[in-house]
Amino acid sequence: MNVTQIEKAVKEIYERVKSESLGEEEDMLINVLHKVQDHFGNFIPPEAAETLAELMDIPVSRIYEVLTFYTMFSTKPRGKYVIRVCESTPCHVTGGKAVVEALKEALGIDFNQTTEDGLFTLEYSSCLGLCGVAPVMMVNDMAYGNLTPERVKAIIEELRGGEAK
Amino acid sequence: MKPVVVLVSVDSNSVLKGAREYKNLLVNLVEEYNLTNVVDVLETGSFGVYLDGVLLEVLPDGVYYLVKNSSDVREIVEEHLLKGRRVFKLEVPPEKVRAGVIEKVEVPRETRVVLRNAGVIDPANIKEYIARDGYAALAKALTEMNPADVIEEMKKSGLKGRGGAGFPTGLKWEFTFKVDADQKYVLCNADEGEPGTFKDRLIMEGDPHSVLEGMAIAAYAVGANKGYIYIRGEYYESIRNIRKAIEDAYEYGLLGDNIMGTNFSFHVSVRLGAGAYICGEETALMESIEGKAGRPRLKPPYPPVSGLFSKPTVINNVETFANVAPIILNGADWFRSMGTESSPGTKVFTLVGNVVNRGLVEVPMGTTVRELIYVFGGGVEGGRKLKMVQTGGTAGTFIGPDKLDTPLDYDSFTKYGVSIGSGVILVVDDRSCAVDIAKNVLGFFAHESCGKCSPCREGTRVALQTFDRLSRGLAKREEVEHLWTLADVMQQASLCGLGQSVPVPMRSLLQNFNDEMEAHLGRECPAGVCKFAREKSKRPILR
Numbered sequence: 001m002n003v004t005q006i007e008k009a010v011k012e013i014y015e016r017v018k019s020e021s022l023g024e025e026e027d028m029l030i031n032v033l034h035k036v037q038d039h040f041g042n043f044i045p046p047e048a049a050e051t052l053a054e055l056m057d058i059p060v061s062r063i064y065e066v067l068t069f070y071t072m073f074s075t076k077p078r079g080k081y082v083i084r085v086c087e088s089t090p091c092h093v094t095g096g097k098a099v100v101e102a103l104k105e106a107l108g109i110d111f112n113q114t115t116e117d118g119l120f121t122l123e124y125s126s127c128l129g130l131c132g133v134a135p136v137m138m139v140n141d142m143a144y145g146n147l148t149p150e151r152v153k154a155i156i157e158e159l160r161g162g163e164a165k
Numbered sequence: 166m167k168p169v170v171v172l173v174s175v176d177s178n179s180v181l182k183g184a185r186e187y188k189n190l191l192v193n194l195v196e197e198y199n200l201t202n203v204v205d206v207l208e209t210g211s212f213g214v215y216l217d218g219v220l221l222e223v224l225p226d227g228v229y230y231l232v233k234n235s236s237d238v239r240e241i242v243e244e245h246l247l248k249g250r251r252v253f254k255l256e257v258p259p260e261k262v263r264a265g266v267i268e269k270v271e272v273p274r275e276t277r278v279v280l281r282n283a284g285v286i287d288p289a290n291i292k293e294y295i296a297r298d299g300y301a302a303l304a305k306a307l308t309e310m311n312p313a314d315v316i317e318e319m320k321k322s323g324l325k326g327r328g329g330a331g332f333p334t335g336l337k338w339e340f341t342f343k344v345d346a347d348q349k350y351v352l353c354n355a356d357e358g359e360p361g362t363f364k365d366r367l368i369m370e371g372d373p374h375s376v377l378e379g380m381a382i383a384a385y386a387v388g389a390n391k392g393y394i395y396i397r398g399e400y401y402e403s404i405r406n407i408r409k410a411i412e413d414a415y416e417y418g419l420l421g422d423n424i425m426g427t428n429f430s431f432h433v434s435v436r437l438g439a440g441a442y443i444c445g446e447e448t449a450l451m452e453s454i455e456g457k458a459g460r461p462r463l464k465p466p467y468p469p470v471s472g473l474f475s476k477p478t479v480i481n482n483v484e485t486f487a488n489v490a491p492i493i494l495n496g497a498d499w500f501r502s503m504g505t506e507s508s509p510g511t512k513v514f515t516l517v518g519n520v521v522n523r524g525l526v527e528v529p530m531g532t533t534v535r536e537l538i539y540v541f542g543g544g545v546e547g548g549r550k551l552k553m554v555q556t557g558g559t560a561g562t563f564i565g566p567d568k569l570d571t572p573l574d575y576d577s578f579t580k581y582g583v584s585i586g587s588g589v590i591l592v593v594d595d596r597s598c599a600v601d602i603a604k605n606v607l608g609f610f611a612h613e614s615c616g617k618c619s620p621c622r623e624g625t626r627v628a629l630q631t632f633d634r635l636s637r638g639l640a641k642r643e644e645v646e647h648l649w650t651l652a653d654v655m656q657q658a659s660l661c662g663l664g665q666s667v668p669v670p671m672r673s674l675l676q677n678f679n680d681e682m683e684a685h686l687g688r689e690c691p692a693g694v695c696k697f698a699r700e701k702s703k704r705p706i707l708r
Contacts, residue, residue: 022391022434024474029456031437034398062457069458069615070439072398084399088360089559090517092605093593126442126609127360127559128399131517132178132215132524141401145181 003047009039010051026056029066033073042078042121049075071123079114081159083107084125085137091127095148096135102149103137106156119163120156167205169246170224174284176211176370177402178363178524184219187238191221194242204246210283210371212262213275214524220262229257275541276503278511279487280527283371288406291413294374300419302490306382307427310493315386316342319489321497323509328354328445328482329558329586330662331508331575334489337479340469341387344477349389351380351431352473352480355396355403356450358442359558360609361589364513364525365483369396369403372487373410377433379486381420382493384431387479392431395450397438408435442613446661447480448472449615460617461661484513504530508574512588516542519549519594534583535569537590549594553602553678557586559609560666562673563602584669598694599678600685603671604632610667621664624655628671638688638697645682648675 017032032052037044044067053060067073085100104110107120114121130136133145137152144155173188191206212220218233221241228251232238237255244250277283286293294300306315320335341349353376357365369376380392396404411433414420422430436454438444444453448462451473472478488510492500501509508530514537515525521543528537534554538544545551555563556573561584564571571583578584593602607629616622631648634640652668659665675682681691688697 020434022393022432024391024455026456027393027434027436027454030439030453031435034437034439058456065458066456069460070441072438072440087605088609089555089602089605090361090589090591093518093591093597093602124612125399125440126613127358127362129357129363129366129397130178130181131361131363131515133181134517134523136181138399143177143181145178 006040006045006047007051010036010048011055013039014052014055026058029056029058029063030070033063033066037073041080042082043074043076046075071125077114077118079119079121080163081119081139082121082123083137083139084123084128086125086128086130086135088127090131091135094134098149099135099137099147099152102152103156106153119160167203168225169200169204171204171206171246172209172222172224172284173206174210174212174220174222175208176367177400178215179211179219180402182215182219187219187221187232187235190235190238191242194239195246198242198247200242200246207287208289209285210288211280211367211525212284213280213526214262214522216257216261216522220257222262226251227259229259229262230255231257275526276511276529277527278491278503279368279375279484279513280371280525281491282375283367286372288371288373289409291374291410291417294372295417298494299374299490300378302493303378303381303385303419304425306385306493307425307429312342312386312388315382315493318493318497319386322492322500323497323507324485324488324492324500325508325575326482327484327488327512327588329359329560331585334481334485337469337481338383338386340467341389341477341479344470346477348391348474348476349387350473350476350478351384351387351389351392352447352450352454352478353380353392353394353483353486354445354447354450354480355394355400355407355483356438356445357397357400357483357587358445359560359587359589361517361555361558361591362515362587364515364588366400366403367525368483368487368513369400370406373403373406374414375487375490376407376483377410377414377420379481379489380433381424381431382489383479383481383486385429387477389479390430390432392433393436393454393473394433395436395438395444395454398440399438404435404437411435441615443615443661443663446663449661450480451478458615460615461663463660505572505574505576507576512573512585514541514588514590516590516592518592519546519596520544520590520592521546530574531572533570533572534564534590537573538569538592542590542592545592545594547594549596551592552595552597553593553599555591555593555670556589557584558589559606560584560663560669561586561589562669563599563677564673565677582673596692596694598636598690598692599674599681600632600636600690601692601694603674604629604636606670606674607632607667610663614663618658618660618664620655620658621660621667624651624659624664625667627651628667635682635685636690636695638685638695640686642686645675645686 135147175184218231221230324334325331444459449459453459468478526541611625611629656668
């Protein structure tokens, strides 16, 4: 994707989300960033951040402050599937530790790393609010509950298999 | 309405057990058997309890079924819906769904105020909310009461903030009301992130309008015309339901300009979080809505004086707002008839960890930890021994089995050292180790500390390292004793509630599970969880 295309996409997103503003300055910056990130596939390219800074008339550094503060945003490309696994206490006491180990093993990566094939990024998450079915993880916007090391491996295999077809 | 209604409990927990798929299958089967004229299949919010499958309710018979696979669904359609024969083997007794497992009469029953509509109505249908007195409280406030009356009623009710801090809601509103300003805001804190808490999520998924109505009443009371709901970015279902509810409320003239033909206007918009626990802190949340990194502000000034965009702001939790309409409609005296003297009303608790029935339950304030675990939660999973309970969330207290009879309300922390917090009851059985749990809790805080102030940033890190060393048999006694000093410093010197409350779980673990700390100093883990580093060679090391 070249710079003009990125600029065009960001402008379109900005125009769409702008209607969510209640007329206050920058009150929809984070909402816009979510949409921009979804559009570019799990990360926000520098050109997009620059375009947005210009559109909103704020410094680029301000946008990067926000991007690097919040864990859901990334300034670097991430895998097609971003896996957020919960490590909070309710998951921890119901077998979460073994689930995390199984995930790392099945993917062959540690937290905040991406698999070589660019498919998976593994991230730590605090409580996902699904403790009724702990331990839990999310793959992009899909949640998986009642996890066991075996189930985790099966889910990863299935996602990999789906890609191979 | 058709003569027969099948309600499917769809929330973010049951979805993972196939609730959507079963609902779609039901719809298809109903069509297949030409039952579309008599049977309605509807989605509703959470029934509260999570058994080993998905719960359905067939009305008007009032029969609950637990389905675990598609043949169960098929059987219910072919037997119950088609032939009128109940499928006994899939049935669940109503008391198990609606009020936990209750055998004794003197035990408190579930009392639903906040969850009055969850699991009863279709959350995506504003008409169903209206049919159950929805927006009647807003109408009453706008037409029969002036703002001061509303605030007086809220003060009389004694409602305290359900996010965890327990500040009196009426007072908060009064402070904001009294400040003169050209612009005021009402914010709903739906950045639910306290580990073990998912009550706000299920309120938003099961009854989104109850939150909007509460916000609108607050706005009328304090003189605000704009409001934001700040929802966690990961709560996709809640975001969708609240957005739909806002859209419908605008369409029905219940939000927007000149609500119900009065001169009161109120506009609401959703703002998303992006994965930062700290944004649950009220001033950090405001920074985030303003499009900045979510770092807490120095207080005072407090939000009623200078909040969002430096304007007077009311900020309340989702559960707090869901309490507002019933109070206005039924009066403060009605509300005070539930709960305890200092903490009237009900509280939604989430039962998590090693407990038989995980889920949420709404009970009067003053219910004991034991009742929550054994009456509503069905006891410890697998008949194992209870080791500890963390009440109130990750920033809450860890207690041993000796404190189970503590009644929970906003006084129980000062009176008995047991916090109510956001209403988490985390049950931990004897397979877990207190030091390992401490490591997990401190790991969470070290990760979520925003780094703005050093007592919290460094304190959480040092505490984590100490527990980590203890779990590997490397810590010295002085290091562990130093944690008490560290706790005092963090409590007194941290900028916001995050750092100030880390000492709560820390001290309770050190105090109530001192035996285990001692055992680890002697390189022994009674639960067999911790792996100790190899004993160093006995030869003196030259420095």
